[in-house]
Amino acid sequence: MNELVNRLIAEMPTFLFVLVRTGAVLMAAPVFGSVSAPLQLKMGLALVITLILVPFMGYVPMPATLPELAVSVTGEILVGAALGLVVRFVFTGVEFAGQIAGFQMGLGMANVFDPNTSAQVTVLGRLMSLFTLLVFLSINGHLMIIMALEKSFELIPPYGLALTTDFFEGVIHYSRDIFILGVKFAAPVMATLIFSNLALGILARTVPQLNMFVIGFSVTIMAGFFVLGLSLPYMEAKISGVFDELWHRLSYLMKVM
Numbered sequence: 001m002n003e004l005v006n007r008l009i010a011e012m013p014t015f016l017f018v019l020v021r022t023g024a025v026l027m028a029a030p031v032f033g034s035v036s037a038p039l040q041l042k043m044g045l046a047l048v049i050t051l052i053l054v055p056f057m058g059y060v061p062m063p064a065t066l067p068e069l070a071v072s073v074t075g076e077i078l079v080g081a082a083l084g085l086v087v088r089f090v091f092t093g094v095e096f097a098g099q100i101a102g103f104q105m106g107l108g109m110a111n112v113f114d115p116n117t118s119a120q121v122t123v124l125g126r127l128m129s130l131f132t133l134l135v136f137l138s139i140n141g142h143l144m145i146i147m148a149l150e151k152s153f154e155l156i157p158p159y160g161l162a163l164t165t166d167f168f169e170g171v172i173h174y175s176r177d178i179f180i181l182g183v184k185f186a187a188p189v190m191a192t193l194i195f196s197n198l199a200l201g202i203l204a205r206t207v208p209q210l211n212m213f214v215i216g217f218s219v220t221i222m223a224g225f226f227v228l229g230l231s232l233p234y235m236e237a238k239i240s241g242v243f244d245e246l247w248h249r250l251s252y253l254m255k256v257m
Helices: 002-028 039-056 066-104 123-138 141-155 165-175 177-206 212-256
Strands: 111-114 119-122
Touching: 002 039, 002 066, 002 141, 039 141, 066 119, 066 123, 066 141, 066 165, 066 177, 066 212, 119 123, 123 141, 123 212, 141 212, 165 177, 165 212, 177 212
Parallel strands: none
Antiparallel strands: 111 119
């Protein structure tokens, strides 16, 4: 009995650091960090993953002082949050594309509440976010997050965090995907609406009796959704490719931490 108690006490630092990093990943990453998921479910999942990983971890001593403990825990939170946020960048980029296309189609006032960001987003932006989520789950992206978490303990053991300029440059570089993906995915809709508005302008000058405000609003929405529907297969392939590349990005960030 005493041996079991001593073993549990010796494993407490390991359990603590693994639990903190796991919780940070689950809170920052898509799917797991969704506000729609109950907090009890997140805590239970973090506990289960921690119990699975702890037996494979080496001995981790307890920090000698409280400030050292605070610094170590903060480091674990930073590692977990960085891994989760890099994945979330892709979701934000595709949602940004929906925001751009929605405004161009005249749906800027049709907003819905996004529980994940606690902000108002356009209907099209929310639709694109859900589309990205389906693609992410279809390629087992949620399992990739757990694999990256397990890999992080090999490359960055507790007390092993050492932030470098390469890490910050990597995060900034990957955050550019928010704007790059947004513009790429919104480009077909934007280009189509530019030509449709040009055609409507010519039609308005040719037939001034037509109520172009009513006609233009309907044509813009229909043309936008038509082109968006044609673009979905391309978007699916592109999003899948970005998610496939995520493993290399996460591995790089873990190596430069």
